[in-house]
Amino acid sequence: MTDETPASAPKPSAVEVAKTASNFLRGDIARELADGAPGFGKGSVQLLKNHGTYQQDDRETRKAVDGKKSERQISFMIRTVVPGGKLTAEQLLAAIDMGDELGNGTIRLTTRQSIQHHGVVKGELKDFMQRVHANHLTTLAACGDVERNIMCCPAPLHGNPVRDEMQAKLDELAKHLAPRTRAYYEIWLTDPDTGEQSRVAGGPEVEPIYGPTYLPRKFKTAFALPEDNCTDVYANDLGFIAVHEQGKILGYNVLAGGGMGVTPSAAKTFPALAKRLGFVPPEDVLAIAEAIVKVQRDFGNRADRKVARLKYTIHTMGLENFRDKVEEYFGKPLAPCHPADVHGFDDHIGWHEQGDGKFFYGFNVENGRVHDTGDFRLKTALRRILRDVKPGVRITAHQSLLFTGLTVTDRERIATILHEHGVQTSEEISTLRRWSMACVALPTCSLAVAESERVLPGLIDALEPEVAKLGLGQDAFTVRMTGCPNACARPYNSDIGIVGRTAGKYTIFLGGRLLGDRLNAQYKDVVPFEDLGREITAVLACYKAERHAGETLGDFCHRKGMDGVRTWADEWLAGARGHG
Ligand code: SRM
Numbered sequence: 001m002t003d004e005t006p007a008s009a010p011k012p013s014a015v016e017v018a019k020t021a022s023n024f025l026r027g028d029i030a031r032e033l034a035d036g037a038p039g040f041g042k043g044s045v046q047l048l049k050n051h052g053t054y055q056q057d058d059r060e061t062r063k064a065v066d067g068k069k070s071e072r073q074i075s076f077m078i079r080t081v082v083p084g085g086k087l088t089a090e091q092l093l094a095a096i097d098m099g100d101e102l103g104n105g106t107i108r109l110t111t112r113q114s115i116q117h118h119g120v121v122k123g124e125l126k127d128f129m130q131r132v133h134a135n136h137l138t139t140l141a142a143c144g145d146v147e148r149n150i151m152c153c154p155a156p157l158h159g160n161p162v163r164d165e166m167q168a169k170l171d172e173l174a175k176h177l178a179p180r181t182r183a184y185y186e187i188w189l190t191d192p193d194t195g196e197q198s199r200v201a202g203g204p205e206v207e208p209i210y211g212p213t214y215l216p217r218k219f220k221t222a223f224a225l226p227e228d229n230c231t232d233v234y235a236n237d238l239g240f241i242a243v244h245e246q247g248k249i250l251g252y253n254v255l256a257g258g259g260m261g262v263t264p265s266a267a268k269t270f271p272a273l274a275k276r277l278g279f280v281p282p283e284d285v286l287a288i289a290e291a292i293v294k295v296q297r298d299f300g301n302r303a304d305r306k307v308a309r310l311k312y313t314i315h316t317m318g319l320e321n322f323r324d325k326v327e328e329y330f331g332k333p334l335a336p337c338h339p340a341d342v343h344g345f346d347d348h349i350g351w352h353e354q355g356d357g358k359f360f361y362g363f364n365v366e367n368g369r370v371h372d373t374g375d376f377r378l379k380t381a382l383r384r385i386l387r388d389v390k391p392g393v394r395i396t397a398h399q400s401l402l403f404t405g406l407t408v409t410d411r412e413r414i415a416t417i418l419h420e421h422g423v424q425t426s427e428e429i430s431t432l433r434r435w436s437m438a439c440v441a442l443p444t445c446s447l448a449v450a451e452s453e454r455v456l457p458g459l460i461d462a463l464e465p466e467v468a469k470l471g472l473g474q475d476a477f478t479v480r481m482t483g484c485p486n487a488c489a490r491p492y493n494s495d496i497g498i499v500g501r502t503a504g505k506y507t508i509f510l511g512g513r514l515l516g517d518r519l520n521a522q523y524k525d526v527v528p529f530e531d532l533g534r535e536i537t538a539v540l541a542c543y544k545a546e547r548h549a550g551e552t553l554g555d556f557c558h559r560k561g562m563d564g565v566r567t568w569a570d571e572w573l574a575g576a577r578g579h580g
């Protein structure tokens, strides 16, 4: 199936064997779906990821009965693809309803502009998928060894047409790289009464880009503008930076090999920013993306999943050899990169003109979780806004929402609805909270070793008065927390990264920055959660005391170095600087 197969291929991993034997991702899913058991077997659990769902259990409700192995109450996380984060009010309303009727009563906006539901039981999986489909969305390829949800700056800034053009290119690319397997339609979308499929099968099945074994690992793509890297383009396997002049996109700088996840016990793993590969005109975006995906398909590691991402393929081949191979698949040489690079970042929070007489409002959703808890009734407020104001909707790469197409009077209406439901407007939250982000972690994520989403708000509560005391309330810096080193909230290029190390303990990283174009460095390891507040406050005190004019927190920490910051901060904590 490959354009070229490497000479001595080592033994493929178990996941590869399962994928190869799966007949285009069918495997035993259909049979096991109907078998009455609460969960699926191992092979299906792996394949199901490509269909957008993970078998999980609530780790806090595991019960060990009479010294026996603990019992797990199986449920499913379902991720819905939302290319570029673009939705209608009806689609988001339907997603919220599905969370209430079939899930755990919440929905989660993700760090890649898509939607996750948790707590769906097996018997309702098919109904769920059908409702996603009826909502004109899909879960196919939301997870698994395929191209994932493609990210793009979601801002509807029509005054300058480059964003519209870039967003349209994303739509083309998302269609181009979508898997063609009919398994999804057969398994999930067959009408239970008539047996009819919503997309009719015919002819032999082919995957023109992926082939029958798909990719060695997940593959992620993002689009950004030099002046606005809100999608963290350098953290992706494949990135496109739109180079534009006078309202026209001249072409794209192509980046390859970004990825954040690491396995601390495996020294061969590392986080990486994408490398600048070359420049293509807009009409070549699909072809270069396809060429890079195919090189990864044919040369990515299929024996060891720990080192199967594109960043490792490039590391193993060397950047020049990789570029040569890409050019061979692309069919022509790549032009050198245009000098344009990312130099700005906008999270699009707050009230903005769209450039077409309308407005949009960037609404911060803390850690992307939409829920009603006590007096904080965000879910109900959102329903009201979506029903009454009927805005367009976009999900940002910062787990937040943009309400688009608004008139000037909608500003007050939205603020009133939020306040009536105990929710603050974006203007009322601190800059610190606005730029913070946490992954899901406990209780659903099977890989979490520490808390994240559930504890970051409390840490921000504790830090807010300290930040205010230091006079840093207006300073924008990213604080990103994850419950393990897989790095789902992209902590390794943030100003302050907090990564779960073991239960209740974290590693602190410093020295990345808003721009997302620099990895940070390890500052302190195995820090108990209770100490995070004072440790971070000490770093901020050091920044306040020693920064150069106009220097950002990340740039300061990078310049001063980890030893320099640590020595100063430890003296401050010990009271030697009068504040400890
Ligand atoms: Fe992630 C695995 C959640 C963005 C790197 N990620 C997981 C799983 C599915 C856990 C699992 O394998 O059992 C998590 C589901 C938890 C749950 O209960 O819901 C999970 N990842 C998430 C989300 C929901 C975090 C969030 O708070 O928003 C994000 C969903 C994105 C989406 O809509 O598609 C999410 N994950 C990311 C990102 C950020 C990004 O893509 O911009 C990364 C770092 C970038 C990267 O891929 O390198 C990321 N997730 C990982 C990894 C490490 C991959 C690696 O190459 O080492 C894993 C584990 C794995 O793949 O083996 C993982």
Ligand code: SF4
Residues within 6 Å of the ligand: 439, 440, 441, 442, 445, 446, 447, 448, 449, 452, 482, 483, 484, 485, 486, 487, 488, 489
């Ligand atoms: Fe789970 Fe780790 Fe990702 Fe957090 S970073 S969602 S704990 S895999």
